[in-house]
Amino acid sequence: MVKKIGLLLISIFVLSSVAMAAGKSETAKPRKAEIKIIWWGSQTRHEGTIKVIELYKKTHPNVDITYEFSSWADYWTKVTTMAAGGQLPDVMQQDYARIAEWVKRGLHVQLDEYVTKKIIDTTNIEPSLIDTGRIDGKLWAINLGSNSHSMILDADMFKKAGIPLPPKDWTWEDFEKIALQLREKLGIYGYGVHMWNDQIWKAIYISRGEWIYAPDNKSIGYKDDTPFIQYLEMMKRLVKAGAMTPRQEEISQYAGGTQPEQTPIIFGKAAMQHQWSNQLSAVDKASGGKRNFVLYPLPRVKGGKSANYIKASQYFSVSSQSKFPEEAARFIGFFTNDIDANKILMAERGVPISSKVREALLPLLPPVQKEVFSFVEYISKTGSPCPPPDAPRHGELINNLYQPEVVDKVLFDIIDPVTAAKILRERGNAILSKN
């Protein structure tokens, strides 16, 4: 009885708030379309995006746009609460690791229709870049800038140590050898921080032509744990030899490796570090802008394919709670294709997907950005195809299992790599089986 009443009350509470938000449009139909846009980012991004919105308002007097922004850390608390209250903005910035979760819960509008109707014009966009926003063949989001994994190498350090830069198809064996040499010659960590993150786990299996999730997302997708075990063992060897920042130091000195500005490579304490390609600007600026960084693809497994692929650094998607999905889509189309808008944005979200926009921007870019553009260009020619988006419950798997129970326990010497791989497989499958 209590249970029934409680459930009833909750349902009324939740549903009516959602219904209320939806119902508003029918009672008082505003003549002017109103759309709201939300994104996360830093000051530069807020500034640029607001200017583009003002520009859009000038050329599209029939719509009124409101907006809000926050930091990455606060963004998800904010939009999750909004979604629960049925107040989700019309256009929202989305993230590669989370989009599947949101689509599964029916919070986004499918965009194929708007692409066919040319509301979002894709004439100048390579289909593979549009595909980065597809899940199960349907288009849910538009890529706002391309990105790829990279290994940032400090070329001056390599020169100082007398180590030649490796070939671009280098392997993990080459990588380990170089890290040890850097340690020996310069007394610094060869490699910086964040080696344990799940992107490397993915990269290793992509390089083997596999994927970490099964096609139905209900289990771990590969059979052989050996490459994962070898990777964990390599990290342990590197730490032991002083050629990679220990996890303890990474947490205490380098903010857990989560802020590109606060990493060993900035301080000249490491000469190699995994970052997303668009983060090169931040690394370059924080280190004073006078260093000689080059972007490299990730190492491959021996005899394997490229571990790199083109990924959306972030997306715009349209909320299913939107009253004006078409206007929302039109804005996304403008944001993607308009040359003037992109001259304001200056590829801050990653390399633009429209080839026309890229051409227009190229001569205006500072050297660091040129390096990023040419790197992404290189990957788009040599890289592997983009793997499927992360499975639903990917966040649960990484936050509740992979990081605290698997890699950390190995790096703090609580368990050995073989046990770790076993735990990841068993408990990972248990989490994924709920999908």
Add this chain to the structure above:
Amino acid sequence: MGHATTPFKKKIHTMLFHLSVGAFAFLMIYPILWLAASSFKPGGEIWSRVLSLIPQHPTFENYMNGWKGFGGITFGTFFKNFFIIAALETLFVVTSSTIVAYGFARIDFPGKNLWFSCMLATLMLPVQIKIIPQYIFFGYLKWINTFLPLIVPKLFGEAFYIFMMMQFIRGIPKELDEAAEIDGCGRLYTFTHILLPLLKPPMFTAAIFSFYWSWGDFLAPLIYLNNPKLYTLSVALRSFADPGGMTDWGAIFAMSFLSLVPVLVLFVSFQRYLTQGIASTGLKG
């Protein structure tokens, strides 16, 4: 002999006091000094010369970049919003909590313990768990995107302050109220004319807390204020950081340091009220 040493001894005491308290104070505020120093360092220097307390090439650039805020909304707006919210919150919460505290502390009425327990219980749930239900609830009231969800609840007192004022009221001799009652004064009169003047120091303490907490609170403004023109200092400060892209730490440090100023100024200017205890009013006798 004794006549000569006393002032000398006193001087030594004073010196020792200042030396030890001062040295400890330095250790206490070292990070704040570091913050101040970093806010004057140019972008390339903040992390490359991270330990130095003296900027090599001091600059105001961070302050200029920080102050201009986001897309034409400067920190002037965020300061203004903060002042409005903090002032109203503080005024409301201190007044209402003192009134409620008097009821709990001085009057015996049926159900008192139950309500007091309920009141304390509201403190025991982490805020994070209340966000969603409150958001939906305030959504019903159409209060989202206004200052109301932040300010209105303060009109009804808050457990922390109520409990605090209660403890101070209970420290005041009851003979004072009783004397007034014998003179035929009602409770309201006793409260406003006898107790309130004695409660000034704790009320100013409460005011300092309230002001500072609305300075530090980011969760509620983050959730309820959905228009950048309404953002408060705390939310604006957090909008600088983006681990996936480029973060202007210099601007963060500059604005963080600047935002400390009003709280510190308020603290220093309320100081003298704190020092007027019952001891100095000489009422006890």
Add this chain to the structure above:
Amino acid sequence: MRDPLSKTRKARDARDGYGFISLWLFGFFALTLIPLLFSFFLSFTDYDLLTPPVWSGLNNFKTMFTKDPRYWKSVFATFYYAIAAVPLRLVVALGVAMILNTNRRGVSLYRALYYAPSIVGSSVAVAVMWRQYFGTEGIFNALLRAVGIPSNISWTGDPRFAIWTLILLAAWQFGSPMLVFLSGLKQIPNELYESASIDGASGIRKFFRITLPLLSPVILFNLIMQMIHGLIVFTPALIITGGQPLDTTNFYALYLYRRGFETFEMGYASGMAWVLLVVIALFTFIIFKTSSQWVFYEAEKGR
């Protein structure tokens, strides 16, 4: 004289009592209660925030108590923290409040300086600042080296010490209990100390005979508030260690926030929150029960 009057007096007390607390009562029923009950019911559901909740009975509690090792780790971390940090902070706050309870010149400057760290507590910059103290290359290691102890321990990153840096942070931010103690000290009449001095009482005796008893209502307040604060501690762990290393600083409130907002298990998180409420309520109850033994109310003396 009281007997015939007692009935009307009682009625008047009830009227006045409810009159004064009516403000709070109204707020409680109008604004607090509904969200509170809502979160209570959520604890018996699976609620992913984005779709309506589904009833799951006691499942959340079963998982919590029997199937989630990280839950127990967070319980351990939270108690460890509260047991160490709360007394430490209170003692430091009381000590400093007594030192600063003088009329020496410059003392108001010191008060501001000692209060300042508490102000920066929730700022984004505090994490960066704390690394200046306890990072591998922070000043704490530099100090150790200066006195001849070679140390390159990563204090906030080492599972043995990380929680202690947060405990120290709590002790460092003793500003609010210090202020409460200061106002409490101001309430103690000077005459009491003066007459005790005339009787030749030592400083220690005065502290135990006058200061502590007269301060006890305020001590009770600080104790309860700091205990609650210690058990629902959130921000320092979130911004400084992020719960790491090895979950040693993954405090209860942080863990439930993560389950709620990072992995969309708001039902589970609500369940955790209500278990926490019961535990805190129990502790508060115990403290209140014992308080009649050691808390001295000026107003109720001689009763």
